[in-house]
Amino acid sequence: MNDLVLSNKKAVVLLKKSESLLNVTRNILKPSDDQWADFLLRWFKENIEQESSQYPKSKKDLLKITTLYLRWNRLQEVPKELFNLKQLEILELNNNSLSFLPKELGCLKRLRILNLNINNLTKLPAEIVNLNRLELINIKNNKRLELSTEQIDWLNELYRNGCTVTYDKYKFMLGE
Helix, strand or coil: CHHHHHHHHHHHHHHHHHHHHHHHHHHHHHHHHCHHHHHHHHHHHHHCCCCHHHCCCCHHHHHHCCEEECCCCCCCCCCHHHHHCCCCCEEECCCCCCCCCCHHHHHCCCCCEEECCCCCCCECCHHHHHCCCCCEEECCCCCCCECCHHHHHHHHHHHHCCCEEECCCCCCCCCC
């Protein structure tokens, strides 16, 4: 009987230590969970000139945004934190100076419209093929853009499923 009581006390002590460690871990991780949102709000304020009144001013608004117009801002890059906005359905990045996009673009599973027209893109991230809900994608007027075979197959599949695919027809041969 004494062994059982002693074993029980050891289990309680171990449980309390585990709970304490879990609380410490939660406190360490929690602040960084929304640091990306603070960063993104600052980035909007510092980098967006056109249509700036439509950008969220608070974290609450940022987390609800479904449409983002970042066009005509002379952007040379977009931060990967932008792609934490998992609820985005429309992303307009046209008429900038983007030369690349982060691989995190492929995380925007709800995206229906992606406009990349008139940029300096040389390639698209491989993860773009994860965007299977697209109804419209515009990659036209990116003079140095090269697509992988997988990306061309993906664009063909989108097109066959009713997506409007706008591209430079002299550069790529999609099976239309």
